[in-house]
Amino acid sequence: SYELTQPPSVSVSPGQTARITCSGDALPKQYAYWYQQKPGQAPVLVIYKDSERPSGIPERFSGSSSGTTVTLTISGVQAEDEADYYCQSADSSGTNVVFGGGTKLTVL
Amino acid sequence: QVQLQESGPGLVKPSQTLSLTCTVSGGSISSGSYYWSWIRQPAGKGLEWIGRIYTSGSTNYNPSLKSRVTISVDTSKNQFSLKLSSVTAADTAVYYCARGGSPFDYWGQGTLVTVSS
Secondary structure: OOOOOOEEEEEEEOOOOOHHHHHHHOOOOOOOOEEEOOOOOOOOOEEEEOOEEOOOOOEEEEEEEEEEEEEEEOOOOOOOOOOEEEEEEOOOOOOOOOOOEEEEEEEE | EEEEEOEEEEEOOOOOEEEEEEEOOOOOOOOOOOEEEEEEOOOOOOOOOEEHHHHHOOOEEEEOOOEEEEEEEEEOOOOEEEEEEOOOOOOOOOEEEEEEOOOOOEEOOEEEEEEEO
C-alpha cells in the first residue's frame, strides 16, 4: 500500500525556520496537503495543493514541492506553532487517501 | 460557517458493529460538489483515512478496512454515517467526520469510541 514518510520529530528555537518533509512516490502526480493538530483538538488544514494557504492561516506557513518530496516551512516559528503536523495526499490513482505518520514540532 | 458533529455510542463490544453519525450544520450536505469523510486516530498515533462519500452517494474506502466499512448519507437529515463491522480493540480510536475527500477543510471535534467487553 502507498505510504507517505515524515520525520517523527523536528525541533527549532523560537524565531527560527522549521522545515518538515514528506516523501511519497506519487507526489509528483498528486497534490499534498498539510494539517496542524494540537493536543485534544481536531486537525486544521494549513496548506492545500502543495503551496496554497487557506484564509486565516498566518503567512509564516508555506509549502513547496520538488519531485517526490513536499515540504512544509514555518518561518519565524512561534511557541504556538508547537503541534503535530501531518501531510496528506492520494495514491497514483487518486482514489485512496493517505496520511503521513506525522511530525511533532517542538519549539525549544 | 459549516460545522460537523459526531454522535454515537462511546463503547462497543468486540465483534459488534460500530455506528456513528455526523450531523452537518451551516449548509446543506447536498449542495456543492463535496465529499464527506471519516477519519480516525488511535490514542497517541497518527491519522487514518477510513473512507468518503460523494453527494451522489458514490463511495471510496481505505483498502485495509473496505471489507468492514459502510458509509451512507441521509440528505433529508443533513447527516452521513459510518458503520464498521466486526470491531476489535484495534478499532479503538477518536473518530472524526470531515468535509471533503482530499483535502479536508472542516472537521468535527471527534468522538472517542472504545472497543471493550
